[in-house]
Each structure stands twice: as C-alpha cells, then as structure tokens.
Amino acid sequence: xxxxxxxxxxxxxxxxxxxxxxxxxxxxxxxxxxxxxxxxxxxxxxxxxxxxxxxxxxxxxxxxxxxxxxxxxxxxxxxxxxxxxxxxxxxxxxxxxxxxxxxxxxxxxxxxxxxxxxxxxxxxxxxxxxxxxxxxxxxxxxxxxxxxxxxxxxxxxxxxxxxxxxxxxxxxxxxxxxxxxxxxxxxxxxxxxxxxxxxxxxxxxxxxxxxxxxxxxxxxxxxxxxxxxxxxxxxxxxxxxxxxxxxxxxxxxxxxxxxxxxxxxxxxxxxxxxxxxxxxxxxxxxxxxxxxxxxxxxxxxxxxxxxxxxxxxxxxxxxxxxxxxxxxxxxxxxxxxxxxxxxxxxxx
Amino acid sequence: xxxxxxxxxxxxxxxxxxxxxxxxxxxxxxxxxxxxxxxxxxxxxxxxxxxxxxxxxxxxxxxxxxxxxxxxxxxxxxxxxxxxxxxxxxxxxxxxxxxxxxxxxxxxxxxxxxxxxxxxxxxxxxxxxxxxxxxxxxxxxxxxxxxxxxxxxxxxxxxxxxxxxxxxxxxxxxxxxxxxxxxxxxxxxxxxxxxxxxxxxxxxxxxxxxxxxxxxxxxxxxxxxxxxxx
Numbered sequence: 001x002x003x004x005x006x007x008x009x010x011x012x013x014x015x016x017x018x019x020x021x022x023x024x025x026x027x028x029x030x031x032x033x034x035x036x037x038x039x040x041x042x043x044x045x046x047x048x049x050x051x052x053x054x055x056x057x058x059x060x061x062x063x064x065x066x067x068x069x070x071x072x073x074x075x076x077x078x079x080x081x082x083x084x085x086x087x088x089x090x091x092x093x094x095x096x097x098x099x100x101x102x103x104x105x106x107x108x109x110x111x112x113x114x115x116x117x118x119x120x121x122x123x124x125x126x127x128x129x130x131x132x133x134x135x136x137x138x139x140x141x142x143x144x145x146x147x148x149x150x151x152x153x154x155x156x157x158x159x160x161x162x163x164x165x166x167x168x169x170x171x172x173x174x175x176x177x178x179x180x181x182x183x184x185x186x187x188x189x190x191x192x193x194x195x196x197x198x199x200x201x202x203x204x205x206x207x208x209x210x211x212x213x214x215x216x217x218x219x220x221x222x223x224x225x226x227x228x229x230x231x232x233x234x235x236x237x238x239x240x241x242x243x244x245x246x247x248x249x250x251x252x253x254x255x256x257x258x259x260x261x262x263x264x265x266x267x268x269x270x271x272x273x274x275x276x277x278x279x280x281x282x283x284x285x286x287x288x289x290x291x292x293x294x295x296x297x298x299x300x301x302x303x304x305x306x307x308x309x310x311x312x313x314x315x316x317x318x319x320x321x322x323x324x325x326x327x328x329x330x331x332x333x334x335x336x337x338x339x340x341x342x343x344x345x346x347x348x
Numbered sequence: 349x350x351x352x353x354x355x356x357x358x359x360x361x362x363x364x365x366x367x368x369x370x371x372x373x374x375x376x377x378x379x380x381x382x383x384x385x386x387x388x389x390x391x392x393x394x395x396x397x398x399x400x401x402x403x404x405x406x407x408x409x410x411x412x413x414x415x416x417x418x419x420x421x422x423x424x425x426x427x428x429x430x431x432x433x434x435x436x437x438x439x440x441x442x443x444x445x446x447x448x449x450x451x452x453x454x455x456x457x458x459x460x461x462x463x464x465x466x467x468x469x470x471x472x473x474x475x476x477x478x479x480x481x482x483x484x485x486x487x488x489x490x491x492x493x494x495x496x497x498x499x500x501x502x503x504x505x506x507x508x509x510x511x512x513x514x515x516x517x518x519x520x521x522x523x524x525x526x527x528x529x530x531x532x533x534x535x536x537x538x539x540x541x542x543x544x545x546x547x548x549x550x551x552x553x554x555x556x557x558x559x560x561x562x563x564x565x566x567x568x569x570x571x572x573x574x575x576x577x578x
Contacts, residue, residue, distance in 0.1 A: 034505065035481070039493055039496070043493070158469060166500055197459050210458070211454075211458070211517035211523050212517075212523040213523065215457070218457065218460050221460040221469075221470070225460060
C-alpha cells in the first residue's frame with residue numbers, strides 16, 4: 001500500500017475512535033527542547049537563528065509539539081487529539097533517515113488513567129488492522145513498577161533519585177549499578193582535607209552566594225552526604241535485586257504472578273494485581289502480548305505504562321507503533337500543574 | 349605553483365615556539381622576508397614549500413578546507429571541531445610538547461562536590477528546585493557536552509567563552525567551567541578545583557595532514573622527517 005493511502009487509513013481509524021485532528025507547527029523554539037531534554041539534545045535537532053536572534057528548530061518529535069500546544073493555549077480538561085506529519089532528527093547512524101513520518105494520537109488532561117491507557121492501546125490495535133502482517137508482538141512495560149521497587153530498596157535517598165533519573169539510559173544505568181556494587185562513594189582522605197574548609201564555611205553567613213549556590217545549600221548537601229553514605233556491601237545486594245528485576249519477561253497474563261513471586265523472594269513489601277495491566281489476554285490481533293520490566297527505557301519522558309508493537313511482514317520484523325504515559329512532560333515544558341498524558345505514534 | 353606544499357604554524361604562544369624548535373632540530377631554516385611579524389614565510393633551500401602563520405584553530409579549519417596541506421595544532425582543538433572537519437584530517441604525529449588537559453573545575457568552596465556523580469546531582473537540584481539549568485562556561489562546547497552526558501550530567505546549559513573562562517563562576521555567568529590547563533596553577537589562583545574524575549581530554553601538539561594531500565610524495569617525506577627528530 002502506498003504511504004499516503006496507509007497514512008490516510010490509519011488516520012481514519014483513529015478518527016473513528018473519537019479523536020479530533022489538530023495541526024501542529026513545524027518549527028518551534030529550540031529552548032523548549034534544550035530546557036526539557038538537556039543540552040545534549042542539540043546534537044539531534046536542526047536549529048537556526050531567526051531575525052530576532054531567537055534559536056528555532058525543526059520539530060524533532062510530534063509529542064513535544066502537541067504538549068507545547070496544550071500548554072501555550074492554556075488548555076484545561078480532557079482532550080483527545082490526533083495529528084500526522086514529519087519529525088526531523090539528526091542521526092549518528094547514516095542508514096537512518098532524518099525525516100520520520102508519524103501519525104500520533106493522545107489523550108491529555110484526563111484523570112481516568114487506567115481507562116485512557118487501555119483506549120490508546122485499543123486505538124493502536126484498531127489502526128494496526130490497516131497494515132499487512134502475519135504475526136507480531138505487543139510488548140507492555142510500566143516504569144511505575146520500577147519506581148516503586150526503587151523506593152523500597154535500602155540505599156541512600158540520593159542513590160534512589162539517581163537510579164530513577166537514569167533508568168532510561170541503558171549504558172549509563174549499568175555503570176551506575178556497577179558503581180553501586182563496588183567502592184563506597186566517599187573518600188575519607190579527601191573529607192579530611194575539606195574539613196578545614198568546612199569549618200571555615202560554617203563561620204560564614206549561610207545566605208552568602210558562591211557561584212550561584214548559597215553556603216547553606218552547599219553545607220546541607222555536604223552534611224547529608226556524610227550522614228548517609230552508601231555502603232558497598234548493601235549496594236551489592238541492591239544491585240543484584242535490580243538486575244534480576246530487569247530480567248523479568250513473560251506473557252502478560254503471568255505478569256502479576258511473576259512480579260509478586262519476585263517481590264516475595266526479595267522480601268520487598270509490594271503486591272501487584274493483574275488488573276493493573278491494560279490487557280490480560282496473551283493474544284490479540286495476531287500479536288503475542290508480552291510483559292517486560294526493562295521495556296520503556298528508550299525515552300526519558302515516559303512515566304507509567306509503555307508499549308510497542310513489532311510486526312512480522314515479508315519475513316522482516318519491524319517496529320510500527322510505540323507509546324505510553326508521560327505525565328511529567330507538560331510540567332517539564334513549563335506548566336505549573338502536572339497534566340496527565342498518554343499517547344502513541346505510528347512510524348510509517 | 350602546482351606542487352606547492354602549504355604548511356600552517358601557530359602564529360603565537362607556546363605551540364609556536366615548540367613548532368619552531370622542531371624545524372630547527374631538523375636543520376630546516378624558516379625565513380620570513382619581512383621579519384618576525386611576517387605571516388608568510390618559507391624554508392631556506394625549499395622553493396616548493398610555503399609557511400603560513402595563523403591561529404591554531406584556523407590551522408585545523410584550513411586543513412579541512414584544503415588551503416593547507418600540513419599543519420601544527422593542538423589535539424584539543426581538533427577534537428572540538430565538527431565531525432566533517434575531523435574526517436578530513438589525519439593526525440600524523442603527536443609530540444611531547446604543549447601537553448595540557450581539558451578539565452571540569454568548580455569553585456573550591458563547593459566542598460560537597462567530589463565527583464562528576466555529585467555534579468550530576470547538583471545539576472538536577474538546579475533543575476528541580478531552582479527551575480534553572482546549571483551553567484558551564486567553556487571554550488570547548490562540543491567536548492564538554494559529550495563528556496558531561498557520558499557522566500550522567502544531562503541537565504546543564506553551555507555558556508560559550510572566548511577567554512578568561514576561570515573567572516566565569518565569580519562574575520555570575522556560570523557555576524562550573526571546563527578549561528584547558530597544564531599545571532593547574534591558573535585554576536588554583538582563581539579559587540577553582542578540578543573535579544576528581546573531571547578529566548575530559550589529554551591534549552598535546554600534533555602534526556596534522558589534510559587527507560586530500562596524504563598521497564603527495566614530497567609531503568610524505570617532509571612529514572616523516574619532521575616526526576623523527578624533535
């Protein structure tokens with residue numbers, strides 16, 4: 001099927017589920033992207049300076065632009081929207097195209113989270129019927145379970161936050177786990193050297209600023225670190241728990257059972273109900289439905305349920321659809337309130 | 349002249365002195381018809397070689413742009429340049445001169461920061477509590493961005509600096525800096541301390557050849573000569 005027809009058919013399927021079509025701008029202020037995703041994102045965006053000296057960029061992603069629209073138009077309440085178009089991103093891999101054709105759909109500002117998650121998956125499955133395939137996999141994960149697990153582990157609060165922050169960066173996360181296992185993070189010889197400076201700082205007014213930080217702030221963080229050091233022995237145990245958690249992968253109807261077995265074995269006070277998952281049947285629309293704890297690490301902004309659909313077409317496996325919940329994205333872009341958001345996109 | 353070989357030498361600073369020494373040791377006499385300040389010169393007895401004195405950063409750009417065939421510059425400047433420039437240049441020889449390290453430095457009073465992992469934490473505190481980005485002043489935005497990211501520091505913004513980067517934390521333009529240092533004394537004099545694992549890149553004087561000129565036999569002979577005695 002030609003790309004245009006395919007895209008139109010998918011759009012029609014999404015529309016029939018009650019979503020409203022919106023137009024999105026192709027160019028946005030680069031600052032939004034850098035503020036949200038950090039300086040390194042500059043490597044991926046096509047940016048340029050306008051006549052007023054503001055840095056603009058081609059949209060690298062449609063979801064970010066759609067969330068910006070919700071924020072900038074001061075929208076409130078529930079919106080079910082869909083859009084289509086191109087996203088532009090530089091790629092280190094020469095084989096990847098810099099232009100991505102996407103059809104996306106989202107439910108923003110609705111508090112009925114469990115049902116909304118289901119609706120996004122069901123809409124994806126309906127739209128999938130426009131594609132030819134013989135079999136495939138629907139993989140479901142949930143970043144929230146990982147967060148709950150971390151909150152129950154015996155490590156300093158600083159380390160909990162650090163692990164949560166970097167869950168989505170596979171390589172660096174593994175580095176963190178290795179560091180957690182080995183040497184402690186405080187070097188006694190250096191602490192002794194800094195003791196003198198510490199005593200000096202104590203004598204000063206805590207509100208005095210040094211290079212953008214107050215003395216009070218520096219001392220507070222120093223104290224927290226000294227009182228709550230990480231011990232290598234405990235770190236080893238915790239790291240082993242995290243590693244084995246990330247290996248859990250099973251058919252979706254066993255997800256709760258497998259997780260509860262894991263929590264019990266590791267004496268973690270958590271229980272998950274099977275109803276927690278948006279689907280309980282192992283087979284839908286020729287797809288095997290799998291649950292995976294490590295899935296959902298590709299994008300920083302996912303905060304809860306995540307899913308992807310890989311299909312087998314002409315003996316090739318291709319990822320055609322991915323989505324999830326990103327409740328923190330709109331507030332990261334500047335909203336004072338957290339706005340619930342869930343959505344998915346077809347890559348054409 | 350068709351087979352003219354153009355060589356770029358830094359026009360000032362320590363790198364210039366080191367390069368001039370290398371030529372001297374190889375008994376190649378550099379001559380400039382209009383004295384020391386002349387920016388174009390030649391080598392005595394070698395008619396097909398032109399010497400051009402220019403900024404170390406520009407030497408790299410001109411090598412990639414094929415206006416120079418061979419040049420001397422710092423490894424730091426090459427690694428900082430854009431990927432298409434790096435792809436057009438081959439490092440022919442690294443010399444034990446001009447050694448310096450690109451480092452991450454913080455005010456000495458930041459006693460709670462030992463490592464890049466601490467900086468990562470502080471960067472997130474800036475984002476979450478102050479709703480600001482941690483600012484890093486640097487002359488090396490590309491290398492800095494890559495290094496910070498590899499160490500988990502994803503929340504920061506770069507403040508481009510041209511000179512005197514060391515004072516940025518005390519003039520309110522940044523919290524942290526990255527800069528090139530050989531002894532660390534300038535950093536210390538400005539109340540800055542290098543973060544334990546904040547070593548980004550070891551740099552030294554390099555002889556670089558434009559890839560488009562690599563096949564030139566005369567250039568190859570000259571490059572080999574200059575890389576044996578130094």
